[in-house]
């Protein structure tokens with residue numbers, strides 16, 4: 001039996017339709033890995049026939065192909081760095097030193113979901129942002145967020161089923177409609193989440209994307225008061241809707257545009273924490289919280305450098321959502337322990353491999369691309 005040290009990821013989707021997104025999500029599940037914490041995950045991971053992290057990552061590889069050295073999900077990405085300028089508003093909510101007023105070092109990675117590092121960019125693909133905050137006392141917080149407002153399923157088992165259901169038929173290159181229909185009938189949570197995902201406008205690039213943490217955590221302050229929270233990262237860069245019918249000669253146009261924008265001037269987002277009410281669901285990332293929940297702006301995320309993934313320290317980071325400082329703790333959302341365990345499995349596999357082919361995301365930063 002494999003230890004439970006790994007995590008899962010989800011994928012992006014095709015051309016903006018709900019169903020397409022859901023399928024893409026499934027296709028994206030390859031992944032990351034977390035570190036050594038062992039989670040006695042209560043959803044069957046410890047039984048012999050259970051869905052283990054290793055089995056999950058095997059499925060990701062079966063869906064997206066085996067691409068040695070790459071993340072089994074969100075395989076395409078670039079490393080970024082900058083800082084978080086905390087405004088001190090978080091201090092009353094969490095005792096994490098990251099929220100004291102002042103600057104905190106940031107390392108990050110923008111990515112597209114999916115396990116194929118050579119896929120062409122698509123505006124319909126789910127976008128990812130992993131961030132690592134490191135305060136001067138060495139305290140570290142990692143978070144991996146995506147561009148969807150809710151997750152399409154509520155459990156790792158359901159995500160695994162979705163991956164299998166959305167697997168392309170070799171004959172048509174598309175998921176088998178009957179398999180997706182069967183999945184939807186069995187998963188009402190997915191049927192409810194899909195319209196929310198489908199009506200969320202898609203921006204035309206990474207720079208003006210809002211990223212969602214989705215899972216619920218608790219912030220605990222110095223007095224020991226804990227409040228359930230979710231967080232989002234909202235761009236200062238103005239929204240422009242993506243043109244989903246546009247064709248792109250540059251297969252890496254999204255990463256290329258991001259690099260070009262950072263080279264022109266630093267990009268800025270706000271870290272917004274959303275405070276839950278006592279009756280809000282804390283263990284189900286497929287359910288949106290009421291939009292009237294109080295939001296607190298904790299400060300500005302400034303990204304001022306972008307690097308080829310393999311040159312960036314972010315490449316070696318496992319953006320495990322359970323790497324948390326004192327003052328932030330996880331909820332009992334089953335996705336969290338599963339992600340941690342599956343990311344760890346993905347990380348362990350990729351760390352022991354040599355990359356054979358370049359990722360599509362490496363192209364925009366190549367000198368010959370004219371971007372530097």
Ligand code: HEM
Pocket residue numbers: 007008009010029030031032033056060070071072073074077109110111127128129130144145146151155156159212213214215285317318319335338339342343346347350
């Ligand atoms: C059961 C659900 C999930 C599974 C199985 C899964 C699986 C994975 C895997 C295997 C990776 C690659 C890990 C690595 O090699 O470092 C990954 C990366 C990622 N996942 Fe997930 N994931 C899940 C849910 C989520 C959720 C809910 C979010 C967002 C809230 C998310 C956001 C990301 C992001 C942004 C990355 C890329 C991080 C980076 O740049 O290293 N995933 N996921």
